[in-house]
Amino acid sequence: MTVATAAPFPIRDTALEPIADKVLSGGRVTFEEGMTLFNTRDLPALMALADAVRAEKVGGNAYYVHSLRLSQTNVCYVGCTFCGFQRKMDEEGVWDMDLSDVWDYVGRHSHPDLTEIHISSGHHPKRGWDYYLDLTQGLTDRGYQVKAWTAAEIHHFSRIARPKGTTKPLSYREVLSQLKDHGLVAMPGGGAEIFAERVRQKIAAAKVNADGWLEVHRAAHELGIPTNATMLYGHIETLQERLDHMMRLRQLQDEAPGFMSFVPLAFQPDNNPLARELNKTEFTTGVDDLRNLAVARIVLDNFPHIKGYWIMITPELVQVSLSAGVSDVDGTIKDERIAHASGADTDTGMPESDLIRLIQDAGRTPVKRDAIYNELAVHPAA
Ligand code: V47
Secondary structure, X not given: OOOOOXXXXXXXXXXXXXXXXXXXXXXXXXXXXXXXXXXXXXXXXXXXXXXXXXXXXXXXXXXXXXXEEEOOEOEOOOOOOOOOOOEXXXXXXXXXXXXXXHHHHHHHHOOOOOOEEEEOOOOOOOOOHHHHHHHHHHXXXXXXXXXXXXXXXXXXXXXXXXXXXXXXXXXXXXXXXXXXXXXXXXXXXXXXXOOOHHHHHHHOOOOOOHHHHHHHHHXXXXXXXXXXXXXXXXOOOOHHXXXXXXXXXXXXXXXXXXXXXXXXXXXXXXXXXXXXXXXXXXXXXXXXXXXXXXXXXXXXOOOOXXXXXXXXXXXXXXXXXXOOOOOEEEEOOOOOOHHHHOOOOOOOOOOHHHHHHHXXXXXXXXXXXXXXXXXXXXXXXX
């Protein structure tokens, strides 16, 4: 006999009933239960459960940030196969801003409401450590909150920042603490890709490994630098590997809290070696995007937010995802380049008024936040 579930929404897949009861009474899902969530065909119940978890955390609010994406260079020596953005130094289509170019760029894109500059770029083989410190400091001095440098870049900096004549890399902690002294307020979640070694070897073999990525974020959290975590999905990874990725993040958040949001990144399948090798031209499906976000919301019970990244899954689906666990829609962005280099067909930025409307029309209250989730303004629907 099945015991009636306490869930205030219909559940057609009976395998979900005990999980819903557990989650709704504050319990934590196991790996096996996480797989049941991934495998269910009962998307409405999965979304409703994730929505209940979301509501418990943020009530009727949904967050956004007035941000600018800065990709000061696309030069990168790492060679991740999913990436259509990277260029070698002498390749066509390359750009590489020195500091004065960056100040001009930011001046051109500046707006009185702009709070956050999110840096997203390549691993440059020639730039020295001072460039990164001066870039962080210069943006801070101009009044912006700098959210910058992925764990993969921190790993790269640990090698280029070492004192002359030494061979031992600087510790992640030392690199991060110098950046913090130059104004860094938060770190983005890029470079996580998929932690499972089987996949990482195929798509990001030369990038920092999973343990290194997690170690950098641990060091950041211990220094009081909040961070995000991403997961690149929709290519060669299995559902088990997605869940393993989430579980490793959950574990780190238990041990060294400091993650603000989890950001699933849907594979953009154009102009990159992985898409060509897989002969892949289609974007991830809406069903996969929604279940991925919903599972993340339920599994990552210690993450304050799940972010719906409209650049990669469209504003329309992000609006729906506000009923599937998502509580943050990222930002105005303005000049996104990484996803667009791999075929994203969304706009490269969105006016703040459109973001507000997107959230209001989903029945949520838009809350403008800064880079570290201080609330700046609330825009209830009229
Ligand atoms: O690190 C590169 C990914 C990341 C592709 O922290 C791709 O708030 C899909 O990290 N298909 C950069 N993804 C973007 C990023 C990010 C975005 C939004 C918010 C936050 C945050 C972080 O984009 C890279 C890589 O993992 N990426 N190529 C591609 N073809």
